[in-house]
Amino acid sequence: MGVGSQRSRAGQSEEVGAGATAEGGVSLPSRLIGAVPLRNQAGLFWCRGAVHGHEFGSGSPGGTAAGGGEPFGLFLGGGTKLGDLVISTGGLGRGWVESLGRVRPWELEGFICHRLCAMSFQVGQTILHRDIHHDGRITSAVAVRVVADDARGLLTWTAEGSQVMWRTTLHGERVRKFSVDELAVVPTMLSPGQWAGTNVLRLTPPGASHSIWWFFDADGVFCGWYVNLETPSQRWSGGFDMTDLVLDIWVEPDRSWKWKDEDEFAERTGHPDYWSVEEAVPVRAEGERVIALIEAGAYPFDGTLTDFKPDSEWEATVLPPLWDHHVSDLPPAIVV
Template identity: 45%
Template sequence: MTPFAPGRTVLYRHIARDRVVGVRPCRVISDDDRGLLLWLPRGSAVAVELAADGRGVRDMPFTEWVTGERRLHEATWQGPAIVKFLPRDAHHSVWFLRDDRDAFVAWYVNLEEPLARWDDGPAAGVDVIDQDLDIVAAPDRSWRWKDEDEFAERLALPEQYWVPDEAAVWAEGYRAIELIEAGKFPFDGTWTDFEPDPSWLVPQALPPGWDRPAAAERSS
């Protein structure tokens, strides 16, 4: 597929068993041989799957979540802005987290299975499967696992969970940890001081087509 043009809005979407469960519109910073670099601004319109009573997947046991009624809920991104990097041929993305003063505070390795890029014209995006296990790395490159308990809880329900290969997820995490400990790209200071184009407007609504079916073809 043709690279996404810098400045274009693309949708970073989480998919679970062919359902769209999360949508974040991001601006393209760059799209090249290294991968796709995105900007999610504070205050952006987003969508997230919630239970009928307004609770999220982390607010209840997974056994309750998978048996209850759920729907996509449009909301606003309340956290600080995030730079998201999706490396080529990797099963993770790297998020550059900021504090309320917009200063870099940590790398967040989001372990995820890439599905596909898609481009419908008015709307375009990337679909991934969030694998729940994550890594948080401080600026000094000390690191810790995150959400191991959630990962284990969900793996105990293989007929309901969207992650089929536990070992592959852990292995991908350890590959990222090797880069973190060695201070290799993208954990070498690149993009930690990124500033967005001041002309980029914060999306106040999701574009038509944001809820299109999950992309069927997996990324190469």
């Protein structure tokens, strides 16, 4: 990931630490920036702390990173990917005195980090939305188009006919509704397919353990909202990854709502291949927080985007060649 591929936020650096806020004043869960400070973060960061026996960072992002003489660390990372960490005594792009090479984000334990540039996507760009199983295997990959990427989150459009990869049996049957016991004994593989029957607008708020989907029929009529409970997304150069947590909420246009897949969620809770009883608690609590917004008619359940129309030139999206690109040995984590 090159610096040239990122959108600069000059003059808008912010401290990313426990209880701090990120872009747009959006609060980040402490686990994302506590025990593993940069695990789910991607972008360019000024850091102070120690790694591999090196201590540095007596300057500040407003002084050192802008061109002062105090040493600071510059970390260029992509979520859970290895990132480049260097020490500099000059401004950005000059004065390097030592390179620490490739560093995993969670090695920056206890760092105070300031975001200098954030990885962002361009309107109209085709990226991937991938669901990663807890064992690291890809469960699904959907080619989506970027509508917006800002403080409210990443907004994407999935048009009918867009290319997908689903996990299926060797005979092509989708395994989405298979029981845990069936999944343990049935060989599966990823099979190509197409998004069919609906068009979907999806909002993934920064650091949130859910996403909001607006469903539209083939004629563009709004059908309702779908709240997908999931791990906070991990960005990489080709898109974003998360782990689906099975429990969902369906919301009618009149904002009446109901839980979905509670039986599947209960079946997986406490199973070693999924999540613990303790981890299940904040998953349902996340859903209850969203239900409060639904019942209050608050954003995004206030009618926003229910009349959305995609760009007339946007065709169904196509999977890129690196749709199965390996990003991390660790799947997205449940925030507790």
